[in-house]
Amino acid sequence: MCADTPKTDDQTADYRTTVFLPETEFPMRAGLPQREPDWLARWERIGVYDRLRAKTGPDGQKRRDFTLHDGPPYANGHLHIGHALNKILKDMVVRSQQMMGRDARYVPGWDCHGLPIEWKIEEQYRAKGLNKDDVDVVAFRQECRKFAEGWIDVQRSEFKRLGVTGKWEKPYLTMDYHAEAVIADEFMKFLMNGTLYQGSKPVMWSPVEKTALAEAEVEYHDHTSHMVWVRFKVTHATNLPNWINGVGDEMPVVSGGKTQFARELENSCVVIWTTTPWTIPQNRAVSFGPAIAYGLYRVTALSEAAAGAPGETVILADRLADEVMKAGKVEAFEKVRAVSAQELEGLTLAHPYRGLAENGEWNYDVPMLPGDHVTEDAGTGFVHTAPSHGDDDYQMGVKFRLPMTYNVEADGSYRADLPVFGGQHIILPDGKEGPANVSNIKALAGVGALFAKGKLKHSYPHSWRSKAPVIYRNTPQWFAAIDARIDDGQGAYGDTIRARALHSINQLVEFTPVSGRNRLHSMIEARPDWVLSRQRAWGVPLTCFTKVGAKPTDADFLLRNPEVNARIKAAFEAEGADVWYVAGFKEKVLAGIVDPAAYRQIFDVLDVWFDSGSTHAFVLRDRADGTEDGLADLYLEGTDQHRGWFHSSMLQACGTKGRAPYRGVLTHGFTLDEKGMKMSKSLGNTVAPQQVIDEYGADILRLWVAQSDYTVDLRIGKEILKGVADSYRRLRNTMRFLLGNLAGFDAAEKVAPEDMPELERWVLHRLAELDAEVRQGYAKYDFQGVFQKLFTFATTDLSAVYFDIRKDSLYCDAPASLRRRAARTVLDILFHRLTKWLAPILAFTMEEVWLCRNPGDDTSVHLEDFPDTPSIWRDEALAAKWEGIRAARRVVTGALEVQRTAKVIGASLEAAPVVHVEDKALLAALKSVNFADLCITSAISLSGDPAPAEAFRLPEVPGVAVVFETAEGEKCQRCWQILPDVGSHKHAHTCKRCNDALG
Known part of the structure; x- marks a missing residue:
């Protein structure tokens, strides 16, 4: 060298x-933070994105399309590191597909409607002492629109700074008039195909925001709940024969025509366990597991702190009896006998609050019902069933025709006229716990129904916006039935939304990583009907009308008229969704078709996941830079979107298009700090994209993404x-x-x-x-x-x-x-x-x-x-030959490093080693090249003779050994090689090669 x-x-x-x-x-010093903005400006000036759209293939023909459809971020704040990860991955996909010969388009977009923005405007109102409900709804919606517009501009600049290429000057926005018109039109397809219905069932409800929430709008945090063990007194036991217990003959009848066993049961209690005492007033049944072993237990001794008396008998699951008795501070108990599923089904219970209210609010019988959802993993083996406040409970209610209750208002308080508890809050407006739980616990103790109480720290659903706990609340909502048969001519992959979705997942979509398939499949397979309605103001309204006086189950309850739908869509195209809230709109669109006075206008807004789930229709289908078939090659988002955008897009498109709107789904993990902890402002471990860009430049952030395994959670710090x-x-x-x-x-x-x-x-x-x-x-x-x-x-x-x-x-x-x-x-x-x-x-x-x-x-x-x-x-x-040459070179390099470390030589050019090679083919290969040049030595000798014992060897390269020798001759003052011929040429102190080069 x-x-x-x-x-x-x-x-x-x-x-x-x-x-x-x-x-x-x-x-060598990149100076990326200072220089990158100039390249961004250059790309914009020369129009790189648009010029790529004009490129053709080698044959002059149109390049094959590749479309990554952008999952819309929410327009309400600065970007976090998760946004950067997501957008950089998308940009790498688009750029690489383009450079591999595709026409790779990328239209960025934003989610603009919904609770987060509405909540911000409400906060501004509250800070000024104003009430949202006192403001004209159209004016309020305009404020929401302006708020979103401001953040779109901020986020667009921040995304572009990451080096993300795309159609930034013409993004898609869910609040554009055309987008709102298409979202409404997609909703009206559900209206027309029969999947839309109004039902009263429990949904996730935020008392703070006063609206229903989708599963994707819920996050889980640790929460400490009250837990209670409650006695339900047996009031009646069917006179069952004793053979049910495997004893043999029937037990003798005692006084009153009852068997002794029936008498024992009628004097006992079924004990339930719940972490939501506030739901006790809504109880309508107690469920048991048909396959669980139960027993009748007698309390023989208890502590002074126990809420009971010796001699009482309770029915419990055998596996849980010890735990329940311990919770009830029972010191001794005995099992009287086994209790069969048939006997349990023959029991009738009293509501714990029977006789508590003067109006007889709770003076009804409570049946015992078999339920497959009941387990013996925790509790008592019995589940208190309130159909208005839980999905399993609701399903039991539907199956056994249990009555629904409407005791809880939108703000999370009991209805004012509910005896004892009227007006009390479950969750207060500030998100803290209200008095309802404690009031119920006191009431249970007062009537002798409280067997035990305690507290439990567990994972509990919270609103991702207000961070407050949510509840299950029964309320009339609008649903898309995912198992209803659809006759729309698009049934190639199934005739229900669920069937089409599962077929798409199994047959039509490629998942990266492949584990995403099972995750989305399991969610779609088990999910209930889609709650479409929200009781808010900022969004696309449910553009439908119901007949006055008709019931939701009546055939003419919903107005299904194509001409009305067309008028609504045209109005939205011209004036946006705000027009729905303008006085006289109903009369305008219904005039000449039906009597406007005969119909009620719906003012709920659509779940924002329906908005984003519909984007395929107004981005992929409608735009000039969309796709011919309205399908995307790829949807790319975080793993949480299996229950979010991937999920809602699948359901929405299967309802209106007959299949998934994408051919591929790629998911990435979340971002964590260097210790693997979730990032939190309170912990001070967040990493903002702009901080990294200011210190290192966006390319370092991009390189972090490329060096990471995005299929799992990524660490940064x-x-x-x-x-x-x-x-x-x-x-x-x-x-x-x-x-x-x-x-x-x-x-x-x-x-x-x-x-x-x-x-x-x-x-x-x-x-x-x-x-x-x-x-x-x-x-x-x-x-x-x-x-x-x-x-x-x-x-x-x-x-x-x-x-x-x-x-x-x-x-x-x-x-x-x-x-x-x-x-x-x-x-x-x-x-x-x-x-x-x-x-x-x-x-x-x-x-x-x-x-x-x-x-x-x-x-x-x-x-x-x-x-x-x-x-x-x-x-x-040649590659195989050079594998051997490189291996032999490593032995020589290792031998020279030993001499350099020992300060025998300062540079490898001072050496002229002897290399002994046992393998004849390798020896021939080394002789066929200038091996001294490859080893950066002034000379080298190759020998097939056996190597001396002191020769240097590497265990991983057998058959090659090196004996160190110093180079002979004078050092060339041009190339520094030590050669015998230096000094014998025209140019002083040069070797032949350098002398010839000098001319």
Whole structure:
């Protein structure tokens, strides 16, 4: 290897100006935070995104489409690191697909309606002492619209700063008039196909926000709940024969015509356990598990603190009896006998509050009902059943025709006229617990129904917006029936929403990672009907009318009229959804079709997940840059979207389109801090994208994404980012070497592959291998795999081997020499491939590298495609030969390192080792190349003789041993090789190669 700046003295000629040192303006210090905005402005100025849309294939034909449909972020705050991860992944997908020859379009979008924005405006009202309900609804909606518009502009700028390419000047917004018209039209398709219905059933309800919530709007946090064990007194036991218990003959009848066993049961209590004491007033049944073993237990001794008396008998699941008695502070008890499922089904219970209210509110019988949902994992083996306040309870109510109750108001308080508890809150307006639970516990104790009480810390649903606990509340809502038969001519994949969705998941959609398939399948398979309605103001209204005086079950309850629907859609197109709230709108759209006075207008708004689930219709189907079939190649979001956008889009499209709106689904994990903890402002462990950009630049953030396994949760923090920055510097150094040694390169220098030395042909073979791996990796969205392969190639194959070896030729060979020309030809090839292969990941840096050799006002690496790779580059036989050569080189390098460490030599050029090789084929291979050049020694001797014992060896390279020898001769003052011929040529103190180069 030649010296960069050889020292001189009076006796030594100065050849510093004769070596071809690297020349480049590409700095080692990137300065990304300061320079990246200029490249962003440049891309916008030259119109990169639109120019890509005009590109054609090699044959001049239209390129094959690739559409990644953007899952809309919510327009209500600055971006967090999860947003950055998501958008960077999307950008890598789009850029890589484009450079592989597709027409990869990306239309960013925003979710604009819904509770989070409405909640912000309400907070502003409350801060001013105003009441939202006192404001005209259209005026209120306009304030929500302006709020969303402001944050869209902020987020657009922040997304673009990440280097994300797309149609930023014309995004899609769910609050655009056309979008609102299409959302309403998609809803009216549910109206017309018979899947829409109004039902009264329990839904997740936020007392703080006074609205129903979808599962995707709920998050789970630890919460401490009251828990109570409650006695339900048996009032009647059917006179069952004793053979049920396997005893034999019937038990003798005692007084009153009852068997002794029936008498025992009628004097006992069934004990239930619940963590929602506030639901006791709504109890309508007690459920038991038919397969669970139950027993009748007698209390024989209890502590002074117990709420009971010796001798009482209770019915419990056998497996849970010990635990229940312990909770009730019972010191001794005995099992009287087993109780069968048939006997339990024959019991009638009294509501715990029987006789408590003067109006007889709770003076009704409570049946015992078999339920498959009852387990013996916890509690008592019996489930208190309130059909108005839980899905399992509701299903029991439907099955056994239990009455529904309407005791809980929208604000989470009991109805005012409910005896004893009227007006008390379950959840207060500020999200804290109200008095309802404690009042019920006191009432249960007062009537002797409280067997035990305690508290339980467990995971409990909270509103993701207010962070307050939610409840299950029975309220009239609008639903999409996912098991209702649809006769719409789109039944190729099933005739119900659920059937179509499951078929899509199993047959039509590719999942990355594949585990996403099972996750979404299980959710769709088990989910209940879709709650479409919200009791809010900011959103697309449920554009339907109900007949006055009709019941929800009546055939004419809903107005289903295509002409009315068309009028509504046209009005929304012209004036937006606000027009629904303008006085006289109902009369206008119904005039001449039906009597407006005969119909009631619905003012609930649609679940925002219906909005985002409908985006395929107004983005993929309707836009000029949409798709011919209205389908996306890919939806890409976090794993939480299996119950969010992936889920709602699936249900919505299956109801209106007959199948999933996407062909592929890619999911990524969440972002955590370096210790694997969830990020939280209170913990101070958040990492804001802008902080990373200000310190390192957006490319470091992009590289963090590429280096991470996005299929699991990703960690980020200061130390991790330092490691990413180090990898970036190493890669930048590789690119700088390429640029520096390509200064002045032109086509006349190029050497054909067949004329190149073997080392160059080996590099071409590696490029051919990489070309296949890179394309395959990008096709599978394996950015981590792509980067790892390219980084290893750049730092190992190139920097540590090829560049290290060829520095000498590049610096010291004559410009016309074949070896130097071949090396520069390969460097040029490397430049074109590495810059393009890495451009989807390091969008800014590869643009900088590209412009160093391709200056101009209208050029960009992002306008390029991945170059084709000639098949002749692939040479498996050569690759196998060079595996052996490189292995032997590692032994020589190891031997020289020992001498360098011992300070015997300072540089490898001072050595002329003897290499003993046992394998004849390998020995021949080493002799066929200039092995001294490859080892960066001044000379080398190759021998098939047995190596002496003291020779250096590497265990992983058997059959190769090295004996160290120093090089003989004088040191060339131009290239620093020590050779015998130095000093015998025209130019003083040079070797023959350098003398000839000097002319």
